[in-house]
Amino acid sequence: NAGVMQNPRHLVRRRGQEARLRCSPMKGHSHVYWYRQLPEEGLKFMVYLQKENIIDESGMPKERFSAEFPKEGPSILRIQQVVRGDSAAYFCASSRRSGTGDGYTFGSGTRLTVV
Amino acid sequence: DQQVKQNSPSLSVQEGRISILNCDYTNSMFDYFLWYKKYPAEGPTFLISISSIKDKNEDGRFTVFLNKSAKHLSLHIVPSQPGDSAVYFCAATGGGGADGLTFGKGTHLIIQP
Numbered sequence: 001n002a003g004v005m006q007n008p009r010h011l012v013r014r015r016g017q018e019a020r021l022r023c024s025p026m027k028g029h030s031h032v033y034w035y036r037q038l039p040e041e042g043l044k045f046m047v048y049l050q051k052e053n054i055i056d057e058s059g060m061p062k063e064r065f066s067a068e069f070p071k072e073g074p075s076i077l078r079i080q081q082v083v084r085g086d087s088a089a090y091f092c093a094s095s096r097r098s099g100t101g102d103g104y105t106f107g108s109g110t111r112l113t114v115v
Numbered sequence: 116d117q118q119v120k121q122n123s124p125s126l127s128v129q130e131g132r133i134s135i136l137n138c139d140y141t142n143s144m145f146d147y148f149l150w151y152k153k154y155p156a157e158g159p160t161f162l163i164s165i166s167s168i169k170d171k172n173e174d175g176r177f178t179v180f181l182n183k184s185a186k187h188l189s190l191h192i193v194p195s196q197p198g199d200s201a202v203y204f205c206a207a208t209g210g211g212g213a214d215g216l217t218f219g220k221g222t223h224l225i226i227q228p
Binding site (some may be wrong): 040056 | 119121124147149156157158159160161164204206208214215216218219220221
């Protein structure tokens with residue numbers, strides 16, 4: 001029973017390029033959460049999705065960032081026209097239901113470096 | 116505006132002794148608190164949680180204490196083992212805002228032999 005799979009593990013992009021981060025939740029989990037961890041910081045909530053719906057995107061920057069969780073396939077976090085400040089570790093978590101965090105399983109993260 | 120604060124970036128404890136990690140919060144609407152453990156290059160893993168209606172929760176070597184009046188919680192690990200060396204994050208939810216968790220910046224626990 002595979003856990004939450006994130007790919008790629010490492011991603012290098014030049015300023016102005018697009019970054020696509022993928023997250024496949026655990027089997028049976030229909031809730032997906034994206035978090036960002038900047039250097040020396042804690043994880044910060046970005047967006048919460050269920051299949052085909054964005055439930056809460058209050059933590060996501062208004063511009064350049066978007067997320068989706070289609071009916072088929074992984075959840076995608078997309079960052080357009082990346083800047084150096086986007087360099088961070090991006091973690092995805094999934095759960096069977098919403099609510100308290102102890103039902104979350106985190107992936108190993110994607111480390112984005114913008115050069 | 117940090118709503119969950121872990122003021123000790125690192126903590127060094129001798130193997131076999133008690134490790135105490137502290138966390139303070141400012142949002143009185145938080146109603147559920149969690150501790151996560153994180154190894155380098157891995158995602159956080161859930162350790163233990165506590166509801167705001169309780170003041171203590173114990174699971175093996177791990178105990179979490181909650182002091183609502185002081186808006187403070189702590190994680191006790193006893194006895195500390197080498198495998199406990201990791202970054203520990205305090206998190207909270209139910210703050211009336213986002214559906215996600217609000218994390219502190221973490222405390223790097225180092226267990227010395």
